[in-house]
Amino acid sequence: MSNANELKAKGNEAFAAGRHDEAVRLFTEAIELDPTNHVLYSNRSASLASLKKYEDALRDAEKTVELKPDWAKGYGRKGAALFGLRMYAEARDTYEAGLAHDPSNALLKKGLADADAALASDADGMGDFAKQMSAAFQGDVLARLAANPKTAPFLVDPAFVAKIRDIQADPNKLQEHAGDQRITMAMFTLMGMGDIFSQTPPAGAEFMSSAADLMDRKDHPTSPPPAGQKPEPMETEEAPVELTEEEKAAAAKKAQAEEAKAQGNAAYKARKFDEALESYGAAIELDPTDITYWNNKAAVYFEMGRLDECIETAERAVEVGRESRAEYKHIAKALGRIGTAYSKKDDLAKAIQYYERSLTEHRTADILGKLRALEKLQKQRAEEEYRDEGKAEEARERGNALFKAGKFPEAQAEYSEAIKRNPADVRNYSNRAACLTKLGAMPDAVKDCETCIALDVTFVKAYIRKANALFLMREYAEALDALEEAKTQDADRKNRPEIDQLEIKCYAAINEHTSRLTPEEALKRAQANPKVASVLANPAMQSILQQMQSNPRAAREHLKNPAVASNLRKLIAAGVVRMG
Structure with missing residues (x-):
């Protein structure tokens, strides 16, 4: 019998080192010397299960139960073999049978929970999903985990390595170990999705002490025993697993x-x-x-x-x-x-x-x-x-010819090309503004004129074209303001006839518009217009209006101030102040 015990001890060492074929051989030799020893069948069952030889493991587990029907661990071996064969209902019954002999057995409780989870997983179709996830653990997994800074520290914990090997041997074990956050992180890392984790859990003993909420060590047979406690013999499922030399x-x-x-x-x-x-x-x-x-x-x-x-x-x-x-x-x-x-x-x-x-x-x-x-x-x-002054001039000339021919869309396109070729030439913007006015695009025409003015404040034609577009928009006060600016810049008075003609048109349109309104109606509309309302609310303007009522000649003095003149034009256009 001493030889059988020695073989069992050597088998335990081989199992702990992951040499499961050797462990099976040693336990077989021990059984030949002691065929009634239930522990030997139990240990060989565990070794066979590690090799995924679940049918052989089941035979040994059933022999274990036959030899020792009141030993809870035998039911645990049988349940594990049935679980490996995906016979989840039978595994569940076996775990329950074992708990009848040892109601507090943690390993049997966990086996029962795993069997229930597997049955539920199959019922809702999650079994296929688990298979897909387990595919990540194929190949040289440990080397790939060692190459990642976040998962490499986990490898110092033999329990973690044991779980990885467990999953590699049986992909269904992935669900069993899913409660360990390190396994989850390893899975996503192996799938190239490790960046979903904002933090890396601590490794080794530090992890085991700080993550009690993630895994209960009593319920995990692969977890290391508490400090100072010796590992149990092979017949338990808590045999330590060590890293290989490589x-x-x-x-x-x-x-x-x-x-x-x-x-x-x-x-x-x-x-x-x-x-x-x-x-x-x-x-x-x-x-x-x-x-x-x-x-x-x-x-x-x-x-x-x-x-x-x-x-x-x-x-x-x-x-x-x-x-x-x-x-x-x-x-x-x-x-x-x-x-x-x-x-x-x-x-x-x-x-x-x-x-x-x-x-x-x-x-x-x-x-x-x-x-x-x-x-x-x-x-x-x-x-x-893209800029080229020569090509810009060519495009502008083509635009001029098209404009004279009344082909305004085509002329606009040529002027746009000229602007791209030479955005500093104010004539291109002014000419395009003329096209836009012909096409009824008044706001865009005003923008082009303002660009002209920004480039060259002395370009009188831009003020006149801006005033014309504003006139057509019935923005008479703003049109008059633009004409006043045109007068200021028209030093040689070359453009004065055109300016005066447009100014007369503006005042005529204002008189036609305001003549149909009573003073009360004009004031009501003015107060509804934010621009005009702000002028009326200005205390300085109120004072000026009072002076003009008592002394009409005072208006001439006030009109010398551009800001006051502009405000008065707004009031005139609104019909609040009427021309005598």
Whole structure:
């Protein structure tokens, strides 16, 4: 019997190290020496289940229950095997049978809860979804998790590694371990969606002590025992799992890479760029799959003005990020840095291209602002490159010919082309304003005239055309104001006949309009017009109006003040003040 016990002990060690085939062999040899020992069948059942040989595991579990029908753990082994075979209803019945012998058994309670959850999942169709999520755990999962700064610290906890292996061995276990937030984070990280997490939970023992609300250690057979407590023997489900030597080496290299990155960050902040390059290079050599090291190195090259090397390094960062399924925001950062480097090289087209690509990965206000600024600059440059005074003159002459022929839309198009070719020539805006007036687009005509005036305050024709458009809009007071400005700028009086003629038309239209109104009606309408109402409410204007009533000659003095004259014209146009 001592040989059977020795074989069992060696089998326990093999199971704890993850060498399940070896554990099955050792437990089989022990059973041959002691075929009535229920613990040996229980342990071999656990090893077979770890190999996903659930039918064999079920046979051993049933033998365990046969040999020891009052031992709750045997029902746990049987329930686990049935669960692996997706026989959830039978697993549920088995767990309940075990609880009849040990009502407080935490493992059986959890198994029962898992079976209920699996049954509910199948009922509402979530089983297929769980399969899709579990696909993320295929392949070299541990190496990919070690390459991510957020998930690498989890690998120091054997319980976490055990859960990952558990899911790899049986994708259905993903649902069982979904209560552990680290598993959820690992799943999304492996799917390239790790950026949905704003924070990374603490790792290892710190995680186990600070996240009690996420997982109850008593209910998780893969959790480590409390400090100071020895692990239970193999017949429990709490056998410790350790990292392989290869995994330990990967974790150690990752830690060294993070240290090199920290040194690089410190050197970068101190603007010791050569040292920063060396440190980031060391981090990359230790772990070339981490996009953040490449991104940081590209940032150093940018600060040093080595823009081509910055672009090359950032492009490599994008490649690395795609291969390792890095978070989208890191890929976006690399693309944005390429865009900024091209902007520094004054290659606006490529800079805009990379900014747009960055925003498709992850949208940030910084990159969006840079994109808008470059688009504006690119438009300005395109306009400047399009300018040609000779071609502008040709377009203006074509517009003049079309205007004389009464082809106003075509003339407007030619004047617009002339403006694009030479936006400093006031004649182009003035001529287009004339076309717009013919086409009935009075507000646009006024805008073109105001642009003329802004470019050249002495361009009398712009004031006259503005007054004409305002007259047609029945804005008589504003039209008279424009004519007064025209008089001021018409020093040689060449345009005076045209100005006087339009002024007479304005006053005639005002008299025709106001003659139909009683003084009371005119005042009521004036008070409803904000522009006129503000003039009436002005105390200074009230005083002037009173003086004009008692002394009509005072009006001549007041009209010498342009501001007062303009206000009086508003009141005259409204019919509040009438011409004698």
